[in-house]
Amino acid sequence: MRLSYCVLSFVCVCSFLLSPPVRAASFYIQEQSVSGLGTAFAGAVADTQDASTVFYNPAGMTELDQTEMYAGAHIIIPDAKFKNDGSTSNAALTPTAGGNGGNPFDPAVVPNLFFSTPTSIDNLWLGLAVTAPFGLADKYEDDFVGRYNSTESELMVLDVAPSAAYKVNNWLSIGGGLNVQYAKATLKNAIPAPGLTQSTTTDGETSLEGDDVTAGFNAGLLLKPVEGTKIGLHYKQGLSHTLEGHVTNRLPISGLLGGLSGTTSRVVGSAELDLPTIASLGISQKIGSDFTLLGSATWNKWSNFDDIPVKIPTGLSITEQGYENTWSFAVGGRYDVNDKLQLKAGFQYDPTPTVDAFRSTRIPDGDRKWYAAGLTYNVNERLSFDVSGVYVDVSKERVDITDVSPVAGTRSRTIGDTSGSVGIISTGIRYKF
Numbered sequence: 463m464r465l466s467y468c469v470l471s472f473v474c475v476c477s478f479l480l481s482p483p484v485r486a487a488s489f490y491i492q493e494q495s496v497s498g499l500g501t502a503f504a505g506a507v508a509d510t511q512d513a514s515t516v517f518y519n520p521a522g523m524t525e526l527d528q529t530e531m532y533a534g535a536h537i538i539i540p541d542a543k544f545k546n547d548g549s550t551s552n553a554a555l556t557p558t559a560g561g562n563g564g565n566p567f568d569p570a571v572v573p574n575l576f577f578s579t580p581t582s583i584d585n586l587w588l589g590l591a592v593t594a595p596f597g598l599a600d601k602y603e604d605d606f607v608g609r610y611n612s613t614e615s616e617l618m619v620l621d622v623a624p625s626a627a628y629k630v631n632n633w634l635s636i637g638g639g640l641n642v643q644y645a646k647a648t649l650k651n652a653i654p655a656p657g658l659t660q661s662t663t664t665d666g667e668t669s670l671e672g673d674d675v676t677a678g679f680n681a682g683l684l685l686k687p688v689e690g691t692k693i694g695l696h697y698k699q700g701l702s703h704t705l706e707g708h709v710t711n712r713l714p715i716s717g718l719l720g721g722l723s724g725t726t727s728r729v730v731g732s733a734e735l736d737l738p739t740i741a742s743l744g745i746s747q748k749i750g751s752d753f754t755l756l757g758s759a760t761w762n763k764w765s766n767f768d769d770i771p772v773k774i775p776t777g778l779s780i781t782e783q784g785y786e787n788t789w790s791f792a793v794g795g796r797y798d799v800n801d802k803l804q805l806k807a808g809f810q811y812d813p814t815p816t817v818d819a820f821r822s823t824r825i826p827d828g829d830r831k832w833y834a835a836g837l838t839y840n841v842n843e844r845l846s847f848d849v850s851g852v853y854v855d856v857s858k859e860r861v862d863i864t865d866v867s868p869v870a871g872t873r874s875r876t877i878g879d880t881s882g883s884v885g886i887i888s889t890g891i892r893y894k895f
Contacts, residue, residue, distance in 0.1 A: 489617060490738065490762070494518070494574050494593045496534040496890030500836020500850035501794030502808030505756030507682065508694030509746030511838075512892045513576035516589040518742070519682035519696040520625040520637030523587035529579035534848070534890035536574075540567040542600075542882035544823060544861070549607040551660045551874040558660055558874065563606035563823075570599060585629040589639070593621050596645075596737060600824070604662050608823040609652040610865050610874035613667075615824050616648045619737075623680070638681035645703045645735060646673040651865075655714030656872040666714035666724075672707025672733065690748035700739035700766050706732050732773045738815075739763040751798075756808070758792040764815035784820040788813045794834070804838040806850075814859070821861050823876055828857035836888075848890035856882040 493499060495514035498506045507519040513532040515522030544562050551558040578589040596619035602609065625639030653666035682696035712726045713719055742760040749755055764785040794808025810832035821827065836850030858881040866873045 489596050489598050490740075491572055491595055491597055493536040493538065493572050493886060493888065494534075494591075494595065495532075496536070496848040496850050496888040497806075497836070497838060497892075499536070499852060499886065499888050500806040500808065500834055500838075500848070501756050501796065502792045502810035502832045502834040502852065504758050504792035504794030504808045504810070505692075505694075505744045505746045506758060507696040507742045508684065508692045508744035508758075509754065509756065513578040513589065514574070514591075514890075516576050516578060516591040516623065516625050516639070517574070517593055517595075519684065519694045519744075520589060520627050520639050520680070521635040521682040521684040521696075522694065523578045523589050523625070523627040523637060524585070524629040524635040524684065526578050526580075526587070529895040530577075530892060531895070532576040532890060532892045534574050534888060536572040536886055536888040537569060538572060539569045539885040539887075540882060541565055541884070542567055542856075542880065544606075544608065545879045545881075546607045547878045549874075549876045549878065551610060551654050552656065552658065552872055556659065558607045558610075558876075560605035560607040560609065560662075561603060562878075563602035563608065566600035566602045568599070568601075572597075587627040587629075587637075589625040589627070591621070591623040591625065591639075593623070595619060595621050602823075606823075608861075608876040608878070609662075609665070610654050610660075611822060611863055611876045612651050612824045614648075614650040618646050620644045625680075633686045635684040636682070637684070638679060640677060640679055641699070641701065642675070642677045643701055643703070644673065644675050645705065647671070647705055647707075647735070653711070653714050654867065654872050654874055655716040656867070657718045658714075658716055660874075664715045666712045668709065668711045670707060670709050670731075670733070672705030672731075674703040674705050674735070676701050676703050692746040694742070694744040694746075696740075696742045696744075698740040700737050700763060702737070702766075703735040704732050705735055706730075729775060731775075736766040738766050753798075754796045756792075756794045756796070758790075758810075760790045760792075762788045762790065762815065764788060784817050785815045786817060788815050792832070802840045806834075806836050806838070808832070808834045810834070814857075816859075818860055818862065820863070821859060821880075822863055823861055823878075823880070828859040828880065828882070830857075830884075831855045844894045846892045848888070848892070850886075850888045850890075852884075852886040852888075854884040854886070856884065 549558040601614040627637035650669040655664040678699035678701040680698040685693040744758040790812040792810035812830040840846040
C-alpha cells in the first residue's frame with residue numbers, strides 16, 4: 463500500500479511540470495529584455511537594439527557596433543482567482559470543505575544579463591546570455607478546495623547561452639549558440655484520508671524535489687533585403703530534463719490505513735520535463751526617419767508535453783497531459799522623439815496550450831492579451847536606461863480534473879473557474895565599453 467501511494471504521489475506532483483503560470487504561455491517566461499518588453503516583444507527576433515538580442519536571435523549582434531553589457535530586472539505581479547463550483551472528495555464524493563485558495567502568487571523578480579562584443583576576426587561577434595526562461599512559484603491557502611490537486615509549486619530554470627554571430631554580407635547575418643540549463647523543482651499536494659470527511663487535520667501530503675542539467679542549441683538568421691527592412695528567423699531547441707530527486711509522502715490519518723496511518727516514507731525517483739521547441743519570425747520596417755513598425759509570429763511546440771513518464775524503483779507510470787501547439791502574434795512600434803528619447807508600445811496575443819480535459823489548478827492558465835509601453839533614454843553615447851510596463855489580461859477558463867488514490871478508492875474532483883491578470887514593471891541598463 464505504501465509503494466502504491468508513492469507511485470500515485472509522484473505522478474500527481476509531476477503534473478505540476480506541465481502547469482501554466484500567468485506570466486507567459488504555459489510556464490515560458492518571455493520577459494528577457496526590458497527594451498523588448500516595451501513593444502510586447504514585437505519584432506524582437508528582427509530588431510532588438512541591444513545585447514539582449516542574444517536571447518531572441520544571436521544573429522542580431524552584427525547590428526551592434528561595439529562591446530556592450532545589458533542588465534535587466536522584471537517585477538512580475540500576478541493576480542489569480544479560483545472560484546469553486548462543486549469540488550468533491552473521498553469515495554462518496556462529498557463536497558470538499560475549504561475555500562477558494564486566495565491569490566497563490568507573490569510578486570517575483572526575474573533578472574537577466576547579456577554581453578556582446580565584436581572580435582578581432584572580421585564580421586564575427588561573440589555573446590553571452592544568462593536568463594531564467596522557464597519558471598514559477600505559487601502557494602494556495604491551507605484549506606484550498608483544490609488542495610488534492612495542488613498546494614505549492616516552484617520551478618526554476620536557469621539558462622546560460624554562449625553565442626556567436628557572423629555577418630556574411632550586407633544583407634545576411636547568421637548566429638547561434640549553446641543553451642546550458644539547470645532545472646530545479648519543488649512540488650506539493652495534499653492526500654485525502656480514505657473513509658473520512660476531508661479535513662486539513664487528517665490530510666496527508668506528498669512532495670517532490672528534483673533537479674537536472676542538460677544542454678541544447680539555438681540558431682538564427684537576420685536578413686536585410688532592402689534599406690529599412692529587417693527580417694529575423696530564430697529556432698530554439700526544446701530541451702528535455704530528467705529531474706532526479708526524491709518523493710516524500712506523509713500518509714493521511716485514517717483507521718483504514720492501519721499501522722501506516724500518518725507515517726512518512728521517502729523514495730528516489732525521476733520525472734521527465736520536456737520544454738517546448740520555439741520558432742519565431744519577426745519583421746522591422748522603418749517608416750520615415752523616426753518611426754519603426756514591428757511584428758512577430760511565434761510557434762510554440764507545446765505538444766512535447768503529450769505525457770509525463772515517471773520512474774521510481776517499482777516501475778514506470780505515465781500521466782497524460784494533452785498540451786497543444788500554439789501560435790502567438792505581436793505588433794508594436796518605436797518612435798524616436800530625439801537623439802536621447804525613444805518611446806515604444808505594443809500588443810501581443812498569447813494563447814494557452816492547455817485544454818479543458820487536462821487543465822490543472824497548479825497555476826491558472828488562459829489566453830493572454832498583452833498591453834505594453836516603454837521608453838529608452840540615452841544619457842550619453844555609452845549609457846542608456848530602459849523602463850517598460852505591461853498589463854496582461856488572462857481569460858477565464860474551466861478546471862474540471864479528477865485525482866484518484868489507490869487507497870480505498872478515494873478520489874477527488876476539483877471543479878471551478880480560473881481568471882487572472884498580471885502587471886509587469888521592468889528596468890534595464892545598457893553600457894557600451
